[in-house]
Structures are given as C-alpha cells and as structure tokens.
Amino acid sequence: MSKSGSGFGQSAVTKDAAPELPGWRHVYTGKVREVYEGADDASVLLVVASDRVSAFDHILSPAIPGKGAMLTRLTRFWLAKFADGLGIPNHLREPEGWDAELPADIAARSMRVARLNMLQIECVVRGYLTGSGFKEYQQQGTVCGIELPEGLQDGDKLPEPLYTPAFKAEQGEHDENISFERTVELVGTEQAEALRKHSLELFAQASAVAEARGLILADTKLEFGLDPATGELMLADEVLTSDSSRYWDGHVYADTSLPMAERLASFDKQIVRNWLKEHWDGEGVPPELPAHIVEAVQARYAELFERLGV
Incomplete structure (x- = not known):
C-alpha cells in the first residue's frame, strides 16, 4: 500500500471488483486487499x-479459498499476544457490534482500523540467513550491508x-533496502530508534511463541504509522502473517x-512461485x-x- 498522508494511493486493480458495503466508501484496491473509509x-x-x-507482481487465478479470513485471524492473534507489556499500541478500532451490517464472509476477513500516517519504512527483522x-551474503559477506561471520550456510541461525x-x-x-542511518534521515532519530526497538521486541516475543509450537520464525516485515492527531507511533497493517513472514517447521528444519x-x-505461497518458475x-499473463x-x-x-493454535 502507498504510504501517503491519507494512508493509501491509487488503485492497483480495477475498483469494479470491490463490493459496496453499508456505511463504507471504497477508496483503494491493492493486489490482495480492499480498503474502505x-x-x-x-x-x-x-x-x-x-x-x-x-x-512476481501479478495477481493470479484462481484465488486461494479461505486465505483472507485466515490471514486476518492471524493478525488478530498476534495483536492479542502483543496487547500487554510491549508499550506499542496498534491500529485496531473495533467497538462491540462494529461489523453487524457487514456480510458474514466479508466480516471474517475485515479489520476496522484507525487511519494513520503510515511511515514509509518497512521494518524487516531476520533471525536466520536465507x-x-x-x-x-554469498557475494559480499553481508546482509543489507551488515557484516556477518564467514562460513554461514543457507538457513543458518544468525x-x-x-x-x-x-x-x-x-x-x-x-x-x-536502506541503512539505519538512512532511516534516521527519513524519520528522525527518535522514530528510527523506536522502530528498531519495537521491531526487535515484537520479533523476539513472536519467535518464542512460534518455538513453543514447534515452529521457527525466520524473518518478518512489520509496518508502523503515526496517529494524525497525537503523533503516537502504532503497529499497523498485517502482522506476522504467512504473507509477511517466513515460518519453518522446527522438527523438519x-x-x-x-x-x-x-x-x-x-x-x-512459495509453492505457487515454484510452480510458476x-x-x-x-x-x-501468468497461466x-x-x-x-x-x-x-x-x-x-x-x-x-492450526499449528499456532489460532
């Protein structure tokens, strides 16, 4: 999604695909999401x-049944895990009965959220080299410019x-990919340090939850935005879903x-990428x-x- 002041840019897919919903006005169509205000x-x-x-930057056909509802519930699962003790609020704004007028299938894959000024920084945390x-690393001995010890192999824990x-x-x-110093230039020292701190803390907590379920969280991408009124930093967008994170089976690994x-x-969806290759x-047009x-x-x-117990 675009990270403009309003939170969203022009549609990436025809808007005709978006259903009309009572109480909501369609404003954006992305590759895999619809957004209403x-x-x-x-x-x-x-x-x-x-x-x-x-x-590979293409929307494929057919869709994956149930995918939207599962990813929405995954985000809710992780936001609930992070609700206490990490000092970072999130963008969910869902009073009781907020989804009463939505069709059941749409409600199952929807989140009512605060409109934020999204930061144009994608906060990537890597626990494993892959x-x-x-x-x-194979070419330069680094990951995003950060030097690593010699002799590491694909899949090694960092x-x-x-x-x-x-x-x-x-x-x-x-x-x-940008350096932390470039992040400081883009959002200022205080925000850059907060993004790094919260991203590493969230990754550590999520990794512990995954490990207890026999899973490895290899890496993830997190996004944050600012409350337009207060400037408060908030966790936003999808959180630790299959589309934003790499999970492995710990026993198989x-x-x-x-x-x-x-x-x-x-x-x-690596299975899809492999088949397309x-x-x-x-x-x-892809087949x-x-x-x-x-x-x-x-x-x-x-x-x-199911493995996470969502």
Whole structure:
C-alpha cells in the first residue's frame, strides 16, 4: 500500500471488483486487499483481505479459498499476544457490534482500523540467513550491508536477529533496502530508534511463541504509522502473517538428513512461485494455477494457522 498522508494511493486493480458495503466508501484496491473509509467518519478504515494470491507482481487465478479470513485471524492473534507489556499500541478500532451490517464472509476477513500516517519504512527483522539475504551474503559477506561471520550456510541461525529496514516503494515497484542511518534521515532519530526497538521486541516475543509450537520464525516485515492527531507511533497493517513472514517447521528444519529445500519449506505461497518458475517464462499473463497447486497452498496456510493454535 502507498504510504501517503491519507494512508493509501491509487488503485492497483480495477475498483469494479470491490463490493459496496453499508456505511463504507471504497477508496483503494491493492493486489490482495480492499480498503474502505467510513462514510460518516473518514478517520476510520475497513481493511478487507481478499482470497487473491499474487506472485512476481501479478495477481493470479484462481484465488486461494479461505486465505483472507485466515490471514486476518492471524493478525488478530498476534495483536492479542502483543496487547500487554510491549508499550506499542496498534491500529485496531473495533467497538462491540462494529461489523453487524457487514456480510458474514466479508466480516471474517475485515479489520476496522484507525487511519494513520503510515511511515514509509518497512521494518524487516531476520533471525536466520536465507532468501535475498543469503544471496547478498554469498557475494559480499553481508546482509543489507551488515557484516556477518564467514562460513554461514543457507538457513543458518544468525548470531542475533538483524534489523534491516527497507524504504517502502509505491505499488508495483520494489522496496529498497536502506541503512539505519538512512532511516534516521527519513524519520528522525527518535522514530528510527523506536522502530528498531519495537521491531526487535515484537520479533523476539513472536519467535518464542512460534518455538513453543514447534515452529521457527525466520524473518518478518512489520509496518508502523503515526496517529494524525497525537503523533503516537502504532503497529499497523498485517502482522506476522504467512504473507509477511517466513515460518519453518522446527522438527523438519532440525533433520539434517533432508534436502535443504525441504528443511526450509515455508508456510506460504512459495509453492505457487515454484510452480510458476517451472511453467511460465515471466512474459505476458501468468497461466492459471492448477487445482492441486491451489489445494496445496490452501493446506499450507491452514497448517500454520492450526499449528499456532489460532
């Protein structure tokens, strides 16, 4: 999503896909979410997670049944875990009965939230070396410019979690990894330090919860915004979902007799990416996902949901 003062930019997908909802005015369509503002109170937003799935900057067909509701409940699960003791409020604004007029299927994948001035910093925390971080490490011995010990392998646990912020690009563009010093230039010392502090604390608490469930939280992306009236920093957007975080099965990871790809299999849409790499050259419209891929992705999302006890 765009991080303009209003919180959202131009639609990335045709607005015709968004249903009309009583009491809400549609303002934004993203790759996987619809956003509405209160018809009588523009200070509140309704964020509706769809079942759409995207990969390589394309929306794919068909959707993944139940995905939106599961990811919404995952965010609620984590916000409830973080409610006490971490000193960071969140953007949920849901008085009793707030969703009474919404269709049941939309209510299940919706959050009523405060409209914030979103910071254009994506707060990435990495507990393990993998993905783009491992590629950089292989070439330069660093992750986002941070030097690491020699001899690390794909999937290795880092000596300590790394905070590696990124500048949040506009819809359709790629985020840019930035240094902490650049973050200070963008948002000021106080805000930059607060973002780092809260991101590392949230990651530590979430990692402990995941570990108790036999899971590994390898990395995650968090976003924050400011209350327009008070300037208070708040946790916002989706939190520790399968679309914003990399989870591994702890028992599978520990089995060194298995191929590395199997040990590092995440509970997300990587199955889709792998299939597309084998069946699409990246040109034109992506092919339709076969039923067995849709079912496999749905099962993977659901397994994480159940393993965490959501």
